[in-house]
Amino acid sequence: xVQLVESGGGLVQPGGSLRLSCSASGFTFSSYAMHWxxxxxxxxxxxxxxxxxxxxxxYYADSVKGRFTISRDNSKNTLYLQxxxxxxxxxxxxxxxxxxxxxxxxxxxGQGTLVTVSS
Amino acid sequence: DIQLTQSPSFLSASxxxxxxITCRASQGISSYLAWYQQKPGKAPKLLIYxxxxxxxxxxxxxxxxxxxxxxxxxxxxxQPEDFATYYCQQLNSYPFFGGxxxxxxx
Numbered sequence: 001x002v003q004l005v006e007s008g009g010g011l012v013q014p015g016g017s018l019r020l021s022c023s024a025s026g027f028t029f030s031s032y033a034m035h036w037x038x039x040x041x042x043x044x045x046x047x048x049x050x051x052x053x054x055x056x057x058x059y060y061a062d063s064v065k066g067r068f069t070i071s072r073d074n075s076k077n078t079l080y081l082q083x084x085x086x087x088x089x090x091x092x093x094x095x096x097x098x099x100x101x102x103x104x105x106x107x108x109x110g111q112g113t114l115v116t117v118s119s
Numbered sequence: 120d121i122q123l124t125q126s127p128s129f130l131s132a133s134x135x136x137x138x139x140i141t142c143r144a145s146q147g148i149s150s151y152l153a154w155y156q157q158k159p160g161k162a163p164k165l166l167i168y169x170x171x172x173x174x175x176x177x178x179x180x181x182x183x184x185x186x187x188x189x190x191x192x193x194x195x196x197x198q199p200e201d202f203a204t205y206y207c208q209q210l211n212s213y214p215f216f217g218g219x220x221x222x223x224x225x
Binding site: 044045046047100103104105106111 | 210
């Protein structure tokens with residue numbers, strides 16, 4: 001059974017940093033691109049970042065470019081999102097997401113971890 | 120960037136109703152479109168991908184159609200568990216989502 005378990009969320013002050021982790025199991029983690037999608041309270045889904053299966057290629061939404069860094073450790077089956085210079089508008093539930101082979105359709109989602117940026 | 124516009128943004132329906140949700144793309148995206156269902160407090164669930172392919176385990180009352188710029192998600196007979204918010208997602212550029220359609224009980 002595919003499982004994605006996020007951790008690392010919490011309350012952080014504006015300008016602060018936080019690192020999210022996503023522990024994956026039930027599939028060959030190193031074979032799949034992985035993604036982060038977020039959802040602000042009461043709002044829709046926003047695509048944040050992606051990383052290729054070997055980590056060699058990454059993508060960032062304009063809203064987080066230069067502030068967030070996605071990475072992965074295939075030996076630990078873990079995905080990361082390092083977030084810095086956090087802003088109030090980064091407050092959201094952050095989902096770790098797996099995509100289908102060869103296409104960025106999201107077939108498995110974690111339960112999400114809440115990041116709250118507030119003083 | 121390709122924008123996705125869903126309509127309606129809110130829909131009130133009864134159990135047993137046939138429900139159709141539309142997603143329009145600002146540019147042609149061939150069939151690179153998916154539909155997700157999200158219930159309150161839960162992660163989204165993939166329903167349909169490649170515009171019309173039903174994800175494994177999804178009930179057959181869900182169907183998708185369309186290509187190019189106009190797509191539809193149809194629920195043939197709305198069930199109590201189908202009251203949720205539905206999102207479309209395009210892949211033609213990087214994956215972006217529509218604004219969502221909330222389906223509520225009439």
